[in-house]
Every structure is written in structure tokens, then in C-alpha cells.
Amino acid sequence: MRVIHSHRHAGHDGGFELHRGELVPCFETPTRVVHILRALERAEMPVEAPREFSVDALLRVHDAGFVEFLRNAHAQWRAHGRSGSMLPSGFPARGLRRDRIPAGINGMMGHYAFDAGTPIVEGTWDAALSSAQVALTAAALVAEGERSTYALCRPPGHHAGRSTYGGYCFLNNAALAAQELRDRGFGRVAVLDVDYHHGNGTQEIFYTRGDVLFVSIHGTPDTEYPYFLGYADERGIDAGEGFTRNFPLPAGSGWEGYRAALAEALEEIAQFGADALVVSLGVDTFEGDPISSFKLAGRHFPLIGAMIAALLLPTVLVQEGGYAAEEIGENVLGILEAF
Numbered sequence: 001m002r003v004i005h006s007h008r009h010a011g012h013d014g015g016f017e018l019h020r021g022e023l024v025p026c027f028e029t030p031t032r033v034v035h036i037l038r039a040l041e042r043a044e045m046p047v048e049a050p051r052e053f054s055v056d057a058l059l060r061v062h063d064a065g066f067v068e069f070l071r072n073a074h075a076q077w078r079a080h081g082r083s084g085s086m087l088p089s090g091f092p093a094r095g096l097r098r099d100r101i102p103a104g105i106n107g108m109m110g111h112y113a114f115d116a117g118t119p120i121v122e123g124t125w126d127a128a129l130s131s132a133q134v135a136l137t138a139a140a141l142v143a144e145g146e147r148s149t150y151a152l153c154r155p156p157g158h159h160a161g162r163s164t165y166g167g168y169c170f171l172n173n174a175a176l177a178a179q180e181l182r183d184r185g186f187g188r189v190a191v192l193d194v195d196y197h198h199g200n201g202t203q204e205i206f207y208t209r210g211d212v213l214f215v216s217i218h219g220t221p222d223t224e225y226p227y228f229l230g231y232a233d234e235r236g237i238d239a240g241e242g243f244t245r246n247f248p249l250p251a252g253s254g255w256e257g258y259r260a261a262l263a264e265a266l267e268e269i270a271q272f273g274a275d276a277l278v279v280s281l282g283v284d285t286f287e288g289d290p291i292s293s294f295k296l297a298g299r300h301f302p303l304i305g306a307m308i309a310a311l312l313l314p315t316v317l318v319q320e321g322g323y324a325a326e327e328i329g330e331n332v333l334g335i336l337e338a339f
């Protein structure tokens with residue numbers, strides 16, 4: 001399996017985030033990648049740099065004004081004499097205007113963000129762009145005949161919507177990979193999201209489309225982040241009706257419940273008649289994860305990999321979450337080796 005990764009990820013190091021009411025050091029750190037790279041090295045899996053894709057490639061799934069905001073946000077912050085990381089503190093909730101984007105950086109940040117856990121620093125844009133290029137390259141390789149590829153993306157992407165960022169995500173790497181596969185000849189593409197958290201951004205991007213199936217297994221939004229999307233009754237609308245499928249599980253779920261949901265999710269993908277698959281690969285379902293509450297053990301990840309691989313589809317695996325840094329490498333490798 002070919003592995004794509006960019007060292008430019010390291011430019012994004014947010015420092016602090018607002019997490020459940022407290023300002024704490026970021027869980028999403030460059031160290032996560034260091035542990036994954038070590039595991040890949042032990043497995044003798046070489047890492048390749050991504051190809052260059054222009055900013056225009058992002059506009060297939062993202063809003064132009066949003067991309068422009070991400071690109072310039074920190075420069076605007078600095079122009080106001082600020083430095084360090086940017087976190088929003090006001091949002092256009094019910095009763096407030098979303099149709100008008102404020103000109104000032106604080107209002108603009110609140111307009112585009114949906115949480116205060118996703119800091120932007122000077123290197124964030126370049127890291128997010130390189131992460132998107134990693135996913136696009138991995139998808140291009142599959143379109144050119146590779147059976148499966150692994151996009152070691154950082155920052156992750158599945159919470160980023162058409163014009164929103166949050167949940168440590170800025171650009172939606174998995175959605176970009178799925179769109180690349182569509183544009184390069186695969187008629188029906190499925191996205192399987194196995195991260196602990198619902199892939200709200202990916203769901204939003206494809207919600208009205210019947211050519212991309214979105215299936216997600218995650219902690220129930222009744223108690224788990226991102227709280228406001230990911231329920232079982234969300235099934236898609238218009239041409240997308242019936243092409244979104246959510247499997248929310250209670251916090252504390254273990255392997256038996258997870259395995260049953262995964263089997264049903266895979267059946268859904270087989271029924272859809274997918275020609276290619278994108279996996280939003282989060283390993284924060286691990287029992288030792290500091291911000292999640294499933295009880296999967298290390299030995300379960302090779303089983304998950306084997307079940308997904310049995311679909312026998314051309315597959316792009318895109319790295320999402322996983323915050324138990326010490327174990328993230330082995331858990332990811334457990335899935336990759338099954339392919």
C-alpha cells in the first residue's frame with residue numbers, strides 16, 4: 001500500500017483549545033503523526049510526498065469565500081497587532097444573521113467556525129492545504145490503478161463543511177478524495193467514516209447527492225461531539241435522499257455493538273453498488289483515547305481493517321482522529337496491514 005504524507009503538517013500547532021469549558025493544551029498535535037510515522041517505518045512502509053494541487057481543486061467541495069478566509073485569516077489577525085493562535089468567541093446562533101459576513105476578523109471567524117476548539121496559527125493554512133493535497137494525491141493514485149492508498153493527513157478533515165471549520169478540521173480531506181474519485185471516472189463512491197465522532201462536514205457536503213453515499217459509525221451526538229448532527233433519522237434530501245446513513249452508538253460501546261454496526265454499514269455500501277471507497281480513518285474509538293468513550297482494544301483494529309477490505313473495492317484511507325498518541329501508530333497500522 002502506498003502512503004502519502006506531507007511534512008508541512010507540522011506548521012499547524014495550535015497550542016490551546018477550549019474543551020468542555022476549560023482552556024487546555026490541544027489534543028490534536030504534531031506528535032500524533034510522529035507516532036504513526038514510526039509505526040510505518042517499523043512495518044517498512046515508505047512514505048511519499050504529495051503532488052501539487054491548486055487552490056481551485058478545493059472549490060469542488062468548498063465555498064470560495066471560506067477558502068479565501070482560511071488563507072488570509074492569520075494575516076488579518078496579525079494586521080490587528082495580534083499574534084499566536086486565533087479562537088472565535090461569538091457565533092451566529094438562532095436569531096442572529098448568517099447571511100451577512102462581518103468584515104472584521106473576529107466576526108468573520110465566528111461566522112466560519114462552529115466551535116472554539118480549533119485554533120488557527122500562522123502555519124495552519126499551509127498545513128491544511130498540504131493535508132488536502134495528500135488526500136487528493138492518494139485518490140489520484142487509486143484512479144490510476146492502485147488498489148489502496150493511505151493518506152496520512154494532518155490536520156484531519158471530516159468535521160469541515162462546505163463553508164465551516166471546527167473539530168480540529170479546516171478542509172475536508174475525505175470529501176476531496178471522494179470528489180477526485182468521482183471526477184476521475186468512478187460512478188458511485190462510498191465514504192465510510194469510522195472515526196469516533198460523526199463526520200458532520202462530509203455528511204453536509206454530500207447530503208443532496210445520490211452519487212456519493214455517506215455512512216458513519218460514531219458516538220451518539222446526544223452526548224458526544226459534534227452534538228448537532230449525526231442522528232439516525234438524517235437520511236439525505238432531494239437527489240441525496242437515502243444516501244446518508246448514520247449509526248450512532250452509546251458512549252461506552254464495546255466490540256460487539258461496534259462489529260454489528262460495522263457489518264450493517266458495509267452491507268449498506270455493498271447494496272449501493274459503490275465502485276470505490278473512501279475511509280475516514282479515525283482510531284479515537286480506542287479504549288485509551290482521552291476525548292472519546294468507546295471500548296475498542298488494539299486487537300480489534302486488524303478486525304475492522306479485514307472487514308472493510310472484504311468489500312474488495314479500490315480504497316483511499318484518509319487519516320482523521322486518534323488522540324492516544326502512544327498507541328495511535330499501532331492502531332492505524334493494525335487497519336492498514338489488513339489491506
Ligand SMILES: [Zn+2]
Nearest residue numbers: 195196197321
Ligand atoms: Zn474523532
